[in-house]
Amino acid sequence: MKALLFDFDGTLLDTNELIIQTFMHVLEERFPGQYSPKDCMKFIGPSLKETFEQITPNEVTEMIEKYRQWNAAHHDELVKEFDGVLPTLEKLKELGIKMAIVSTKRSDTIEKGLDLMGAKHFFEFWIGIDHVPHVKPHPEPVLLAIEKLGVDKEHVIMIGDNYHDIEAGKNAGVKTAGVAWALKGEEFLRQFNPDYMLNNMSDLLTVVKEL
The missing domain is CATH 1.10.150 (DNA polymerase; domain 1)
Structure with a gap:
């Protein structure tokens, strides 16, 4: 999976x-x-x-x-949605890809954002700062998500817009992807050597085939 x-x-x-x-x-x-x-x-x-x-x-x-x-x-x-997020999540769900959120914000605030987007149904769960003693870049929240999903590490990608996300994924032993729409910029993220760089959310549809 x-x-x-x-x-x-x-x-x-x-x-x-x-x-x-x-x-x-x-x-x-x-x-x-x-x-x-x-x-x-x-x-x-x-x-x-x-x-x-x-x-x-x-x-x-x-x-x-x-x-x-x-x-x-x-x-x-x-707040506002990024281009292509909802259609891509819909297609990933149809492909049977399991999805979860690993964030450094509280879980109730994550849920508020998901409600606004109408995207809660795409995710198995969300892990916030209130779920773990250590937050990203510590691997704990990523490892907890992997355990809850019941998947093998080699079939997991951690995706984010900041170095905390990339380093947390690497520390947990999974593949990583940066997003080019990050406020700090694509070049900033490339310093941390993510396995993939997404120019658009829809790029994930190609990336998951390599997993």
Whole structure:
């Protein structure tokens, strides 16, 4: 059985604007004039805990809560689907490919995005930060997904828009794919040597034949 593991933000759903605006809101309040939207790009990918431990080590819990409140309130108005995602997921499902999500966000927030997309039925489950002690690039969430799917590693691809996704897949011993629509760019991802680079979501239909 073949399986695909997807990151969520920036891979299946374009949440980049939402994330940047959320960080700008909470950081501007705490550090007026010190951060720009470009500065906030580097916070896309790591967990909120990891990010705020670097920025405000003594206020991590408070900053995460402020982030989540503003993010939830503006979620639906600031996210959008990437081209080709839903039609490709539909075809992969028809081919019998098992699919799951492995993300560094909470599972309830993943579910909110899936509901907005109308895509929940494509996935066996989703693993969020609340399901594992260690998040990507640690292999634990990827290995948990493989175990739950009951598939062999050689038939699995971890797909994502950030180095955390590529490194987590490599650390877990599975193939990896980067997405060229990543906010940080295709060349950034190529530094981490993914096995595949997807220019469009539909490229997966060719890639799965090689698994």
